[in-house]
Amino acid sequence: MRFDVVSLWPEMLEPYVSYGTLWAAQERELIEVHLHRLETFSQQGRPVVDDRPFGGGAGMVMRPEPFARAIDAVRAEAGTKPLTVLLSAQGVRLEQQLAKDLARERALTLLAGRYEGVDERVASLCDVELSIGDYVLAGGEVAAAVVLEVVARMVPGVVGRYESASTDSFFAGPLLGHPQYTRPRTFRNMKVPRVLMSGDHEKIRRWRAVEAWRKILRCRPDLAGLRQPPAR
Ligand code: SAM
Numbered sequence: 618m619r620f621d622v623v624s625l626w627p628e629m630l631e632p633y634v635s636y637g638t639l640w641a642a643q644e645r646e647l648i649e650v651h652l653h654r655l656e657t658f659s660q661q662g663r664p665v666v667d668d669r670p671f672g673g674g675a676g677m678v679m680r681p682e683p684f685a686r687a688i689d690a691v692r693a694e695a696g697t698k699p700l701t702v703l704l705s706a707q708g709v710r711l712e713q714q715l716a717k718d719l720a721r722e723r724a725l726t727l728l729a730g731r732y733e734g735v736d737e738r739v740a741s742l743c744d745v746e747l748s749i750g751d752y753v754l755a756g757g758e759v760a761a762a763v764v765l766e767v768v769a770r771m772v773p774g775v776v777g778r779y780e781s782a783s784t785d786s787f788f789a790g791p792l793l794g795h796p797q798y799t800r801p802r803t804f805r806n807m808k809v810p811r812v813l814m815s816g817d818h819e820k821i822r823r824w825r826a827v828e829a830w831r832k833i834l835r836c837r838p839d840l841a842g843l844r845q846p847p848a849r
Pocket of ligand 1: 703704705706707728729730731732733734735747748749750751752753754755756757758760
């Protein structure tokens with residue numbers, strides 16, 4: 618699968634895609650990541666990507682032309698029509714199921730905004746506006762990194778053992794993964810539950826199912842249709 622990210626500061630993403638799962642997936646040619654500098658697509662000799670908002674107000678708004686040119690250039694380079702995503706706090710919220718759906722695309726182009734946001738006309742050039750949560754970041758680069766990683770993990774083969782993704786939280790709907798333990802067996806007087814060392818796989822499976830539900834009730838009761846307690 619091909620990912621293109623268009624950003625004012627693509628170097629923010631370079632280190633991110635150079636480690637761990639994303640790096641390994643590129644090495645194994647399961648994904649390709651192309652980072653593009655928005656300024657490259659501004660008008661010749663006029664590297665201006667933002668301007669004052671019509672109607673007044675604080676801050677600067679990102680102009681539409683560089684994004685439009687970037688979309689066209691990526692399309693030509695990719696030789697296909699990627700699904701084009703405008704990263705925006707106002708978009709549909711990214712969830713695991715949506716990530717699975719996006720991972721079926723051949724190519725995804727992510728447009729990262731900055732400042733007060735992006736001229737609204739860019740949204741109509743895109744297939745979807747996508748948010749990573751109901752809060753506002755200073756820019757779309759962190760959102761691009763989140764989308765890239767979440768979607769790439771759903772590309773077949775990217776997560777080494779499929780089982781390790783399929784037991785993750787949210788993989789099979791609004792459920793959490795079970796608690797995990799490793800060595801040492803005792804840490805600061807807290808012991809690893811004995812059942813996990815019993816070798817009885819059926820008992821372990823049942824224990825994990827119960828504990829996953831306990832965790833839902835403790836941390837995310839909203840997933841069980843209960844009220845979320847106020848954050849401490
Ligand atoms: N004025 C905008 C608003 O009210 O939604 C916020 C602009 S924000 C400071 C600048 C850029 O950060 C946005 O254009 C978008 O690309 C990115 N961004 C901020 N929050 C985001 C979120 N929750 N999800 C995805 N992208 C986000």
